[in-house]
Amino acid sequence: MIDFTLSEMQETVRQMVHWLAENEIRPIALEADRTHQIPDAFLRKMKELGISSGAISKRAGGDGDGAGESADKKGVKQTNRVAVIGAEEMAWGDPAVILTLPGPGLGGPPVEFMGTAEQKAKYLGIFKDDELRWGAYGLTEPVAGSDVAGIKTTARRDGNHYVLNGRKCFITNGARASWVVVFATVDASKGRAGHRAFVVQKGTPGFSVGKIEEKMGLRASETAELVLEDCRVHQDDLLGGEKHYEGKEGFMGAMKTFDSTRPMVAAMAVGIARAAYEKAVEFTKEHFDLGRPIARYHAVEDLLARSQRRIEASRLLVWRAAYMADAGMPNAKEASMSKAYAARTAVDVLSDLVQVMGAAGVMNDHFVEKWFRDIKVYDIFEGTGEVQRIVISKRILRDLKSF
Amino acid sequence: MLSLGLSEELTAIQGTVREFAAKHLRPKLRAIEKNGLGADTRARFAELGLFGVDWPEAAGGQALGLITRAVIEEELAYGDVGAALALDRGGAAAQLLLALGTPDAHAALKRLLDGEGHAALAAAEEGKARDDFRTVAAKQGSGWVLNGKKAYVLGGATAALRLVLAQVDVGQGLAGAGVFLVEGANPGLRAGKTHTTLGLQAVPVHELVIEGLMLPLAARLDDQVSLPQVLRRHYDRLSLVTAARAVGLAAASYEYARAYAEERVAFGKPIGHFQAIAFLLSDMAIAVDAARLMTWKAAWAFDQRQPATADLAGAQAQALEAAFFCANSAVQVLGGAGFVQDHPVEKWMRDAKTLALYGQHAQASHAVLAAAALGRPLDSADLFPLPSLHASLS
Numbered sequence: 001m002i003d004f005t006l007s008e009m010q011e012t013v014r015q016m017v018h019w020l021a022e023n024e025i026r027p028i029a030l031e032a033d034r035t036h037q038i039p040d041a042f043l044r045k046m047k048e049l050g051i052s053s054g055a056i057s058k059r060a061g062g063d064g065d066g067a068g069e070s071a072d073k074k075g076v077k078q079t080n081r082v083a084v085i086g087a088e089e090m091a092w093g094d095p096a097v098i099l100t101l102p103g104p105g106l107g108g109p110p111v112e113f114m115g116t117a118e119q120k121a122k123y124l125g126i127f128k129d130d131e132l133r134w135g136a137y138g139l140t141e142p143v144a145g146s147d148v149a150g151i152k153t154t155a156r157r158d159g160n161h162y163v164l165n166g167r168k169c170f171i172t173n174g175a176r177a178s179w180v181v182v183f184a185t186v187d188a189s190k191g192r193a194g195h196r197a198f199v200v201q202k203g204t205p206g207f208s209v210g211k212i213e214e215k216m217g218l219r220a221s222e223t224a225e226l227v228l229e230d231c232r233v234h235q236d237d238l239l240g241g242e243k244h245y246e247g248k249e250g251f252m253g254a255m256k257t258f259d260s261t262r263p264m265v266a267a268m269a270v271g272i273a274r275a276a277y278e279k280a281v282e283f284t285k286e287h288f289d290l291g292r293p294i295a296r297y298h299a300v301e302d303l304l305a306r307s308q309r310r311i312e313a314s315r316l317l318v319w320r321a322a323y324m325a326d327a328g329m330p331n332a333k334e335a336s337m338s339k340a341y342a343a344r345t346a347v348d349v350l351s352d353l354v355q356v357m358g359a360a361g362v363m364n365d366h367f368v369e370k371w372f373r374d375i376k377v378y379d380i381f382e383g384t385g386e387v388q389r390i391v392i393s394k395r396i397l398r399d400l401k402s403f
Numbered sequence: 404m405l406s407l408g409l410s411e412e413l414t415a416i417q418g419t420v421r422e423f424a425a426k427h428l429r430p431k432l433r434a435i436e437k438n439g440l441g442a443d444t445r446a447r448f449a450e451l452g453l454f455g456v457d458w459p460e461a462a463g464g465q466a467l468g469l470i471t472r473a474v475i476e477e478e479l480a481y482g483d484v485g486a487a488l489a490l491d492r493g494g495a496a497a498q499l500l501l502a503l504g505t506p507d508a509h510a511a512l513k514r515l516l517d518g519e520g521h522a523a524l525a526a527a528e529e530g531k532a533r534d535d536f537r538t539v540a541a542k543q544g545s546g547w548v549l550n551g552k553k554a555y556v557l558g559g560a561t562a563a564l565r566l567v568l569a570q571v572d573v574g575q576g577l578a579g580a581g582v583f584l585v586e587g588a589n590p591g592l593r594a595g596k597t598h599t600t601l602g603l604q605a606v607p608v609h610e611l612v613i614e615g616l617m618l619p620l621a622a623r624l625d626d627q628v629s630l631p632q633v634l635r636r637h638y639d640r641l642s643l644v645t646a647a648r649a650v651g652l653a654a655a656s657y658e659y660a661r662a663y664a665e666e667r668v669a670f671g672k673p674i675g676h677f678q679a680i681a682f683l684l685s686d687m688a689i690a691v692d693a694a695r696l697m698t699w700k701a702a703w704a705f706d707q708r709q710p711a712t713a714d715l716a717g718a719q720a721q722a723l724e725a726a727f728f729c730a731n732s733a734v735q736v737l738g739g740a741g742f743v744q745d746h747p748v749e750k751w752m753r754d755a756k757t758l759a760l761y762g763q764h765a766q767a768s769h770a771v772l773a774a775a776a777l778g779r780p781l782d783s784a785d786l787f788p789l790p791s792l793h794a795s796l797s
Contacts, residue, residue: 001410002470004700010405081405281776298766301773308772309697309717316696317689323407337689386682393681396688398665403678 021093052103091271174224206231424482480651520563591616
């Protein structure tokens, strides 16, 4: 049945995360953008409150270790819906700061989807103590980004170990991460069947951090290059064990990660766009031109209204993808639809809202200037808008295997 | 609980209407556009018993809510949006009667439901925009006499029930206007010219000439209510129906273009296997789904008796945008085949543009949305397409 009411738990999470975003995240965001750093005190506070990247919702939802499922009264899990609701509110606070929250980050889902019980305990377990720790996800390479199948990093078997060689780039929290999920190929001629995912720990000989990127936006977030030179990784750190890769599973593991992370990223884009929209509404009510608030001019009204409804439409696409995931329905197409639409919408909306605010919109002491820079990457990371459309195309057009 | 699947009951209704539309509307859409709906199609639709499905029981309806209406209208419009409009015997007039919600209005709806004729709303007028309607109603003896001219009235010439908006208190704008019920033929009211329209041609659009139209006192239906508030509810309801039809039109255009792109081969492969086409189809698929979700959310909010004006306006604007984008893109995907009348997409493109001028048109929807965001009263006169903004179809 159709019901757009948030469950008690969803509403609780929304309110709690919103409170955090408003009172803890927003106040440090502009300074973090200027200094490219996030205060340790803030990160510790988040940790104490149980707010962690990759497990925001589960922690906030109160089932403690982040590994259990939160179910509604009828026993249908609501993990994904809770996650996207939390993600929107978090990103409403600030899209850059939240990428640095301690926790497994994007490295979490592949460990959860593919890891053995021992691996889950070993790698996700480290986040239970009081230290500030991060996980990371290393897929992109200088010549292979969205084309996951084209990765060049090699893994050569040597006794009980694999020897990894290659470079990973644009890795969020790559330098500060305790471990990174690294995708590599054991046999380039096998294509996807040759792919393996390893967990590489910080300090492993042959594993080093290259340059830290300077970026257009998300400047408070660390984006690192990672270098693997004859890096020896024990076979126990092959995610899921060798058996997991018989058949297509290895590559599918990387892809399944996207099915759950894309709606999350889309939800964040919704949160940022909404935050900017609220700022713009406030601004246009208070700023007068020829004796009336600029909000009362049709051209401005029209931009505000179009922004508002597109943000709402984005949110509903996100909720739909999350609802399907919770109901156990395949949602790759819908996840990509939410990401493609929400990211494009957020980029358009930010551009329009900067325009509405005029000169104030490009000043560094207004959030919209920063969010305008931050938002572009939402149409790029976790699969560019074009990659989302490839995913959708293959699911709507008969016999379409590749372009 | 954030649940986005249709109930079993609604899924069954959806299936029934989809089957009806595939069998009786889509194959005959050119004939319906040219000659209107056949009596046979009307009769078959009547057998489904879906007219008045969203009306309250007091009006003889089934009280199944706007969400049910939304699902039905989308499926009918998926068959053909012009036919969907023609099948709606109540039209904009029924929405206004529902918005009035008085015993007299409900009684009129019941008579409409029990009869076979259709209703029409005479609201718009041609000429320079102003605050008052030019059509004037004056009290005379124990009744009313109306004089003036109405434009863009869907099915106006042959309607069994007409609602006429006329100025009672001159200089008072909408607040001084009234709603008058005219049932059956009346010597004071005749059809003027028939407008030739861009799209939605299954329903003819007329001018109505009103000269010495004598009505009993009780013909005025809005005596005890505020007309701006009634019109707000009217446009709210009408927006949802338009949104649902726009979703159906968008979905039909998308699906037609998608299927064509799978079959049509150029440069050695189906055109759908070129990114420019495939990505366009992907964007169409997204537009359809986004518009449908907005429409369902708005219908749900209305049915929950939440303040839904902004949701309904947003859904309508989103869906109309999706409809034109998809119809326009479908013509593009089909190329020359899209432009000729061997395929329905050129018709749907004309229909999409016309639908955007029906009731509370897209610009007015944006004004309503912005007003909601800015905390302005939603029944402000400047938020209505009538009479102060440019006129829309009714």
